[in-house]
Amino acid sequence: MYEIINKNVLNEAVTALKIKARFIAEKAQPGQFVIVKIDEKGERIPLTISDFDRNDGTITLVIQAVGVTTKKLSKLNKGDFIENIAGPLGMPTEFGNPKKAIIIGGGVGCAIAYPQAKALHNMGVDVTVIAGFRSKDIVILEEEMKVVSNSLYITTDDGSYGEKGLVTDVLKRLLDDGGYDLVIAIGPVIMMKFVALTTKPYSVKTIVSLNPIMIDGTGMCGGCRVSVGGETKFACVDGPDFDGHLVDFDELMRRNTLFCEEEAHACRLEESVNG
């Protein structure tokens, strides 16, 4: 049993839960995730560790209420318990030694891009964050991202806040200016696909964080398999980070729709490029 010790509603669909999980907090690294099972009858779903605090033994999960479990999780409150959390799973992000990096978050993906930006910022890297949202009312983590970046660009689909347009519009402009040696993109699959297509001609290393369907998160079911550079990989153990220039995004989008038709199972395929 894992106790929720703080709840923070970021917007009407996105909630941050700070949870006591001593062993996981001790080991977590940016880029890793946990598998959560909310109660006896719950399913096992992967959630990226958005933040962790080794001193007080907590991890923070940011949840977008889209499916059965994420909706239930969003309704939990401080003092409630989650039955099972296993992790940290997956490989930590391999940043290398970049000098100037662009971190791109799409929608709730910003919650996962944030610890990456923070880690790079703490390493002394020049960090630019591009955060894309559908509209002004769902903008999250703006203050936090500002603190860990040298410059922050916000885009909205409808132009209600920041720049009207897509994250890739800003990205292209920045890449034209040059000097960047790392791009990390986290968000809807379609956004990551277009980010990778955008950076490809510039030959800038591009890391994406994939979110396939998972059950165990330890490599024993193969449900999370993705094609990377023509090879089958298990995202839960080989990833979730992969080289964006090698990922078969179209296949991932297809596989993520597998359970869409099942009743009560909200689809993971995000309609909008900006989540």
Place this chain on the structure above:
Amino acid sequence: MADMNPKKTPMPEQAPDRRNKNFDEVALGYTSEMATKEAGRCLNCKNRPCVGGCPVNVPIPDFIARVAEGDFEGAYNLISTTNSLPAVCGRVCPQEIQCEGKCIRGIKGESVGIGRLERFVADYHREHGKATPVNINRNGKKVAIIGAGPAGLTCAGDLARKGYSVTIFEAFHTAGGVLVYGIPEFRLPKSVVAAEVNRLKESGVTVMTDMVIGKVLTVDEIIAMGFEAVFIGSGAGLPMFMGIDGEDSLGVYSANEFLTRINLMKAYIEDYDTPIKPMKKVAVIGGGNVAMDAARCAKRLGADVYIIYRRSEVEMPARKEEVNHAKEEGIDFKFLTNPTRIITDENYKVTGIECISMQLGEPDADGRRRPEKIPGSEHILEVDSVIMALGTRPNPLIKKSSPDISVNARGCIVVGEDMQTSKENVYAGGDSVSGAATVISAMGAGKRAAAAIDKKLNEKL
């Protein structure tokens, strides 16, 4: 004088056309009368070949003699001197190649139903037996077990009885290993497994779930926490795929994924959250217990099911009873057939599987005749789902985080005579060492490791 009926006392079963629509247990178990009658068929022969056929040497004729006398608790006490999971083994052991395969009665008729009797005795004890509180002198030493499958549970039970403080670290949210995520409810009710795990907890074993070793803790960190020995019973859970075209399309699953959704996550029960895709026509690839279980689960979800196996029926590694049950339930076996590619529609959903017919050639290294393709025999079976039950390998997570634990080319942990790995005070056994094998062999390994750990830690005094 023994009852010389050449046939085993039949075991009551749910009728095939009824049971293939539900997940309740297929074989219903003996009544006291049936058990006593079947026990009467044992000749109690002097050289006891059955005991030699049992990987943990259950004193079979002795316990059967107790059953014949109606002393079921006495029989249980005898079995449990060497077998810590009799209710499980009675249901899932391949008796026909172990104890029953050696039974003298089997020469001229059917062997004694040893498995059925073992199950009866264990079930009787679970329902009627009184817990005998045992006062164990704790020796103050801590041992860690990684993995709560039959190997880990057995090792933990033996060490706890010897006075060790035992903690099991299990990756999943439930203890049991393959017994809970792989073998279906209709063959091994999960309440039976839970009862065994509870018995272990009552004897003082701590089970910590959600602990993926290699990730949350390394073996070295476990040792640093004060555990004097570690036993790795992490199984062989890594699924294999064929590498044919179309394997990543929608509707292709590993048997592990399919069975985990159904058995561990209970996707077949309405109010559980884990989804399962409805399927009408399913091809299961493989010929082992895993393939039989996957096929019979798919049948129970309402599908028509093929089992596609590249050799012939006699080479199938599955338990005989499971093959017979699968046939009775209407599973369509395609022997000497091998898939060549998976066919999909424009949305990448499975619509069929192309197969090629095979013939048997010369025997290969393990003595089974090698299947060879018959050129030009390609044909297509229309299916909407494909389940790959091709075998599994040990998961590399622990090895990756502990490079000083040696594994062989197949990823299996290498151990010496005493079950110790290349790392001091770290032991291993079960599927993680042998590759996918059986419940009873994993238990046997857990027992041997417990004895070796006890010996080693006592020497240290």
